[in-house]
Structure formats: C-alpha cells, structure tokens
Amino acid sequence: MVSTKAKLDGLADILAIAAEPAGEAAVAKRAKKGVPSVRERMNMLLDPGTFIEIGALARQPGQPDALYGDGLVTGRGLIHGRTVVVIAHDPTVYGGSVGITAARKFMQALKLAFDNGCPVVTINESPGARVQDAAGSLASFGDMTRVLEKLSGYVPQVSIMLGKCAAGSVYGPINTDVLVGTKDTYMFVTGPDVIKAVNGEDISAEALGGAEVQAKRGTLHHVADNEQAAFDWARNYLSYMPSSCLEQPPVVNPGLEPDITAYDLELETIIPDSDRAGYDMHDVLLRLFDDGEFHEIRAAFAPNLITGFARVDGYPVGVIANQPLVLGGSVDAACSDKGTYFIRLCNAFNIPLIFVTDTPGVLPGLDQEDAGVVIRGGRMPRAIIEATVPIISLVVRKSYGGAYGMMGCRQVGADVSFAWPTARIAVIGAESAVDLAAKRQLAAVPEEHRAAARDFMINQYNETIATPWVAAERGYIDAVIEPSRTRLEIRHALRLLRDKPPVKPEFNPRKHPLYPM
Helix, strand or coil: CCCHHHHHHHHHHHHHHHHCCCHHHHHHHHHHHCCCCHHHHHHHHCCCCCCEEECCCCCCCCCCCCCHHHHEEEEEEEECCEEEEEEEECCCCHHHCECHHHHHHHHHHHHHHHHHCCCEEEEECCCCECHHHHHHHHHHHHHHHHHHHHHCCCCCEEEEECCEEECHHHHCHHHCCEEEEECCCEEECCCHHHHHHHHCCCCCHHHHHEHHHHHHHCCCCEEECCHHHHHHHHHHHHHCCCCCCCCCCCCCCCCCCCCCCHHHHHHHHCCCCCCCCCCCHHHHHCCCCHHHCCEEECCCCCCCEEEEEEEECCEEEEEEEECCCCHHHCECHHHHHHHHHHHHHHHHCCCCEEEEEEECCECCCHHHHHCCHHHHHCHHHHHHHHCCCCEEEEEEEEEECCHHHHCCCCCCCCCEEEECCCCEEECCCHHHHHHHHCHHHHHHCCHHHHHHHHHHHHHHHHHHCCCHHHHHHCCCCCEECCHHHHHHHHHHHHHHHCCCCCCCCCCCCCCCCCCCC
C-alpha cells in the first residue's frame, strides 16, 4: 500500500516535470535565445502571484512518453484586479505545435471564459497544426475556430504574437479583437522555406511577414520593443474594456480638471490659418481627454486615420480622427477598413465614439478605385448607423464630400455634433467648387484679371457657403463652440448620453443586412 506521503511526494515530482516538460534541453534552448519560459510570460502579463494553471497534467493518451501540457499552458489570473483567461503556446514542447490534446485544452479554456464572461489573452508562438496528428489536428483547428467565434463581441480577446507563428496559429489570432507583437514577431500562412519549395521564390522572413510589414498591412495592431512592453500594451488595452458586453467599461479617476486650463487654451491657435498648412492631430487629441492619455490602435496602418482609446471624466471612449499630416487627412480604402472595424469594436463593448474631423474628402485616383474605395468606403457609414453607443462628432477644420458621412455626422448617427469656428462643411473644397461651377464666368473675365477673380470667388465660397454657420442654421450642427471649451463640452455631452436608452429596432423580417464586400 502506497503511503500518503509517497503519494504527495509523487505529486510534487510530477508537477515539477510538468512545469518543464522538455527538461534541461528546454532551459538551455531558452537561455541561448534569451527568452522567458511560457509560465514566466504568464507572470509578466498578469498581476503578480495571480496565475492559476489548469490542465498542467494533460497529455496525449496512449503514449507513455508523451510530454505533459502537450505544448499549451492554460489558466486564469488577474489583470488590474479583474479575472482573465490566459492561453500560451510552449515552443519547447513539440515546437509549440497544436495537437488534439492541446486543442482540447484550448477549447476548455475558451469555455471557461464564455461561462464566466471574462476576457481571453493568448500568447502565441506556434508553427500551427501538429503534423503527427494529421487530420485530427486539422479538425481541432476547425473546432477551435467555432469556439472563438462564440466569444467574438461577447468578451474582449487579445492575441500577443511572439517569435514565428504560421498557418492555423495566425488564423486563430486574426479572429480575435487585437494583435500585439514585438519587433521579433513573424506571421505568415507558410514560411519562406515552403514558398521556395513550392514556387521557387526567394523571400526573407522579414519581407514575408515581419512585424513592421504586418503592422503596415494592419494585421498587427501594435508593435512593442520587447515582450514586457507587449504585455503592458495588452494590459493597458484591457483597462478600457469591460469584462464582457454585458457590463460597462471600468471608470478611472473621474472628475479631474473641471475648468478650462492653459492646455485647453492652446487649442485656440492650433489650427493654421492656411487650409494647405498641416498640423499633427495628436496635438489636438491630447488636449481633449483626461490626463492627455491616448492608447492608439493600428498606428502604422492607414495613418491618415487615427483610432484609439482615451477617457472622458474617467469613462473610456473610442476616438476616430483624421490626420492632416498624411494625405491631407483624406479617407482612402485602407482607412475605411480601419475605421469600420474600430467602430464595431467599440460598439460591441459599450464604448462611446468620438469623431474628430478634418478631411478634404475621399482620396481620388485610379489606385483607390482599383483598391475598392467605393466598396470599402461604403462600410464605414453603415457601421456608424448600426452602432447603438453614444456618438459625438466634432469638425475642427474641413469636412468635405463623402467623408462627411464617414466621420460620424448627425445624419448618419451622431447624437451630438459640434464644430469649431474654423470648420468648413461642403460638398467639395472652394478651389474645386469654383473651377467646376464658375468655369464659364472665369472664362469671360480678361486673362490678366482671371486669377484675382478666381481668388475672390474662392474667398466668397469659404465665407458664405463652406461655413459652420450654414450647417448650424439648418440644424446639422448642434453648436459652434470655442476650441478651448471642447473638453468640457464633450464631457457634458457624454454625461447627457450616459443613460442613452437601447434602440428598439423596427420590425424587419431579414436575417441580417449585407455589407459591401
């Protein structure tokens, strides 16, 4: 008969093996690469001392020498005191590949998140399906995808991409809410060696799917300098999120800076007198929100549109703003995708939206038409129309053409709309309007006076047609406000909208609307 002490000693031995299934070889491999262990990564992400592992002793049945954990570590812990489910590949066990047992652990962890309504964070470093498990591994990825879909829009999902990830281990993360990687991250469907073998093409891992490339493509939402910075970014992102769509986002330090500050007054001179002069929209955004804090999402992708999170009176808000320093703030096909996704992300998790507009319109050109700017641009106003969260729009300089509807105007869905005195709202800019509408009049003017006449017409257009006063008179703008009062006006508007009742949809027998794709 085995004694209780022997059983306890046996448990300690088994747990020690499970904590480092690949043994000293794994320790040496990590030391050579200079990377932490999978459980060290968990502790870097979570509040200290809160990680509780689940399924540490799982392994492939029928294989006496199978490694514990099967290449996946799962459990739960706390981030800012709130429960999250964590899942991480262990690249020292079967290379981090996903086999049947690992997939089962993955799905059990997701079920725990679904049943308890808490966020999921995955730490990914995996080549994808385990070759040895053949069809079983492929089938498992299908099962995992179905469970991931159930969580989408219900609880926040963050994927942290480390090392090299391929095949199914990129298709899973891409169906989560945000992806953050490090400078050493690589993501691709198939790696350079496979591509060379299949079609003879030589390409580097960096060019194929390096972090910088994937950030510019919009695949990675943020690239951090190192692993700890990536974990910190994920923690900060979750600080703006509720635990699930059934809750409201957390409130942090409400009621700060109640009066106009010197920082607010700087907004009075931030817009250049010349329409052609640029300025950095970040300088505006940092003066509109609590503590000058802004958590940007997808900064490297379509940088002519800025998306990110801030706080107003302690409450999280999603911010969408044009960037005049890039393409003059024009809306193109790529930033339409960027804006549409961000609108739906915020709406899914009860986060109000604030649009800050300075755009000359939709970017023209054959390249854009080929890129599908008509189709892709059409999704953004649709997303605004479908959103049920409070929406505030602010025009600081230009809002022309189709971009007017893409930037949260009242007619598309804003609950409260503001403009600065510097705002211009029109179908097109003054120069183009005069060249189109006054072509015959200008042709009749003597050539030596034509340029002066054109300048006069442009000034008349700007002073009488493309003004915020016309929009305010007709009820398209709720108020023209002093720039220095913007922070307070946004705060007052959100307090008014805090108890915005849920929309009761009119009866419609359809299953769902169709998006332009």
